[in-house]
Amino acid sequence: MYLRTVLLLLGVLAIASAQGNPKPLMLRVNKPLEKDRDLNPLQAFCTFKNSMTKMSTVNSLTILRSETGKKADFIPIATITPKSKSSGLESELTASGHINQGGESAVIAQYKEPNNGYCFYYKCLIEGTDKQGRQRSYSRTIQDVCKTDKRKTCCADLTEKVNKITEEIENNAQASLDLGPKLLEAANKLASIDRVTYSVSSVYKGRVYIVTRVDAFFNIIAAGKECVNAGGYLVEIDDREEQKFVGAFGKQAGRVIFTGENDIETEGSFVHYQSKKPMPNLLWYGRNPSNSGNEPGEDCVIVFAIGLNDVSCKAKGKFVCEIPLI
CATH class of the missing domain: 2.60.40.10 (Immunoglobulins)
Known part of the structure; x- marks a missing residue:
C-alpha cells in the first residue's frame, strides 16, 4: 500500500x-x-x-x-x-x-x-x-514520474530504493507506521526540485545533490540562501565516500563546483558553511589547501572526484546543494 x-x-x-x-x-x-x-x-x-x-x-x-x-x-x-x-x-x-x-x-x-x-x-x-x-x-x-512496465521513469534510482524500503516496511507493521510519512515527505521534496535551474543527482544515503546549471561568480552567502530555499543547504562533505560521489556528479555538471566549506572567518580552519562544524582534513588532495594567490587568498572550496581544492571565493563556477530526503 x-x-x-x-x-x-x-x-x-x-x-x-x-x-x-x-x-x-x-x-x-x-x-x-x-x-x-x-x-x-x-x-x-x-x-x-x-x-x-x-x-x-x-x-x-x-x-x-x-x-x-x-x-x-x-x-x-x-x-x-x-x-x-x-x-x-x-x-x-x-x-x-x-x-x-x-x-x-x-x-x-x-x-x-x-x-x-x-x-x-x-x-x-x-x-x-x-x-x-x-x-x-x-x-x-x-x-511524469510513475510506475511503468518499461521503466520509463526519470527517477528509477529512487523508485528502486522505495521498492527496497517498502519490502522492509511491509514485513513490519510498526515500521510502516513510523517510516511511511517520511517516504511521502521524501517524494514531495524530490518532486518539488526545479530541474530547469538544477541538475539532480541520484539518491545517495537518503539525500540528493543539486548543482546549478549556470556558471556565475560565487557568492557564498547568496548560494547558502538559495540552497535553503531549495530545501537543503550548501553541501557539507563529511567523508571520503561522500566526496567521491559528489565529485563524480559535479564532474558531469561542470569543472568548477563550489561546496560550503570555507576558512573565511579563521585562516586555515575550514568549516562547513551551514553547521560551522570542522571539515575533515583527509578530504584534501595533493598539497592543498595551498592558499595561493593575492590577498585574501583562497578561502572557498571546490570538489573533484579525487579530493577538495581551495580557491578564491570570487572565482566563477557552479555550486552544489545537499537536499535531505529521509
Whole structure:
C-alpha cells in the first residue's frame, strides 16, 4: 500500500520556481490516486505572465503531452486563444482558461488518465509577438514520474530504493507506521526540485545533490540562501565516500563546483558553511589547501572526484546543494 501511495505521490509534479526567483511560465500536473481514477480527472495547469517577458501579445496557450519526450512526439491536448476560452482536443477531455494580455494568462486541461502503465511528458507552449511584431514563444516541460512496465521513469534510482524500503516496511507493521510519512515527505521534496535551474543527482544515503546549471561568480552567502530555499543547504562533505560521489556528479555538471566549506572567518580552519562544524582534513588532495594567490587568498572550496581544492571565493563556477530526503 505504501509503495503505491509513494509512487503516485511522486507522480504529482509541482515544478515551481524557487523562492525569490520568479519565472514567467509555470506548469503543474495533479494526478488522482489510483483508487480515485474513475471519479477524479488528471489536471494539467499552465500559467503565464507575459508582463515578465518581451512578449506584448499572446496568441495561444497550449498544453501538450508525449510518451517519449521527443520534440516531434508532443501532441496538443488543450489550447486556448484570445477568441476561444476553451478547446479540448481529445474525447473525454475538458479545457478552459483565459488570456490576459497585460497580466496572467492560464489554461487547464482535465481528463481521465489512461490506465496503461505508461508515463508522459507534459509541455506548456505559449506563442505570440513582441512590440516589433516578431514571433516569440516560451515553453516548459516536465516529466511524469510513475510506475511503468518499461521503466520509463526519470527517477528509477529512487523508485528502486522505495521498492527496497517498502519490502522492509511491509514485513513490519510498526515500521510502516513510523517510516511511511517520511517516504511521502521524501517524494514531495524530490518532486518539488526545479530541474530547469538544477541538475539532480541520484539518491545517495537518503539525500540528493543539486548543482546549478549556470556558471556565475560565487557568492557564498547568496548560494547558502538559495540552497535553503531549495530545501537543503550548501553541501557539507563529511567523508571520503561522500566526496567521491559528489565529485563524480559535479564532474558531469561542470569543472568548477563550489561546496560550503570555507576558512573565511579563521585562516586555515575550514568549516562547513551551514553547521560551522570542522571539515575533515583527509578530504584534501595533493598539497592543498595551498592558499595561493593575492590577498585574501583562497578561502572557498571546490570538489573533484579525487579530493577538495581551495580557491578564491570570487572565482566563477557552479555550486552544489545537499537536499535531505529521509
